[in-house]
Amino acid sequence: MFDFLDSGQYDLLGAFWVTAKLALYSAIGSLIWGTALAAMRVSPVPLMRGFGTTYVNLVRNTPLTVVIVACSFGLDQTLGITLGADRSEDIGFRLAILGLIAYTGTFVCEALRSGINTVPAGQAEAARALGLSFFQVLTLVVLPQAFRAAVAPLANVLIALTKNTTVAAAIGAAEAALLMREMIENEADALFAVFAVFAFGFIVLTLPTGLFFGWAAKRLAVKR
């Protein structure tokens, strides 16, 4: 039933490797972008707050497929922005990462904001009273505690991100879902085996994320 694995016809590991890279780069990018968005949303500058709020509400409520396809059509095909790649596969890969970051950043931002809300306002005040700047208060006092409180929701965001990488197939990134589509066509008689293999592959990718974050959440919890 699983003979297709031995045929050598499919580069299963290679496809999952692309998925893993998509997930990893997008995760790093969305953590950074999400933190920046959260900083904007709590900043004292109305313009930044306005941008942060609008961006998050707009992008978060747009289907990921639309975001990614928009990256492909809007940037690549209309504006010719290819992020320095010339093979179409690479273009898809890079634009997919961009789309995933743009999209997942909003969820990171909201997870962080819920974490920020667990930090008593008095601590930020005490920090300001010491003479720390807004940026210092944020990075030295508020965010370190917010991240710790947000570990569990962030784990959910990153697991969702890993699975969302499958949408990148829509713009031709050679990741697992694209290979799965091909295999479903060729191996119609072993349909469930194909599904099982891919489901297993994703569990291998996401389960450690969940376990690690669960462990980290306990380790890092701030005692109050």
Add this chain to the structure above:
Amino acid sequence: MSGESVSKSVPRGPEDTPRATDDLVVLSGVNKHFGALHVLQDIDLTISRGEVVVVIGPSGSGKSTLCRTINRLESVDSGTITIDGKPLPAEGRELARLRSDVGMVFQSFNLFAHKTVLENVMLGQIKVRKTEKKAAEEKARALLDRVGVGTQADKYPAQLSGGQQQRVAIARALAMGPKVMLFDEPTSALDPEMINEVLEVMQQLARDGMTMVVVTHEMGFARSAANRVVFMADGRIVEQATPEEFFSNPRSDRAKDFLSKILHH
């Protein structure tokens, strides 16, 4: 100086005029609204170097707000506040620098929960004063010893009692070498048996010559440590006097009424 009526139309001299007096904190004609609520009404208050001023008054009279305007945690609608001759800047780096000269101790301690006691006392020194780490640690340890929590230096705030946390908060503020210390009901959140350990630290500070503004209902502290009592009601300074005078012979009805309530139970 403090008796002189302060009119808003006469600004204090430009930068180059020498500091005329020993006035450290000067509020003149300060007004503040929260929406329709007029929390601070034409506040004129001058605090001299080394003076200990206790602010008392009924709940909601604006004592905390007064305290918080002095380091601009609250902005004011009109009037001026100067610290050591310099007007309070509106924002930015200048404001941050001025705040670092004004120590503040809160009712709820507000220690940084993710940092150890020692780190709490070092943070401002390193990040604001740019003190070297080693020197900052030495100073922090000395201050923690001074307030009697030296042995707790490596614990996290949550592992300390309320009284210990408040003493750490005092050390944290002192670490900046402030010109004046503001205390907003520093003992109100404490169990009775811990109140004294905090008051003792404050008393010592007063004896050492620190300029202090203390919002408190601890009459014992007011009598023993304060140079002046400022009584507030409904956003106004209703009267000010020495503690003996104020407690034995309050002039206003508001003050009499207030004192009869807090002294008779």
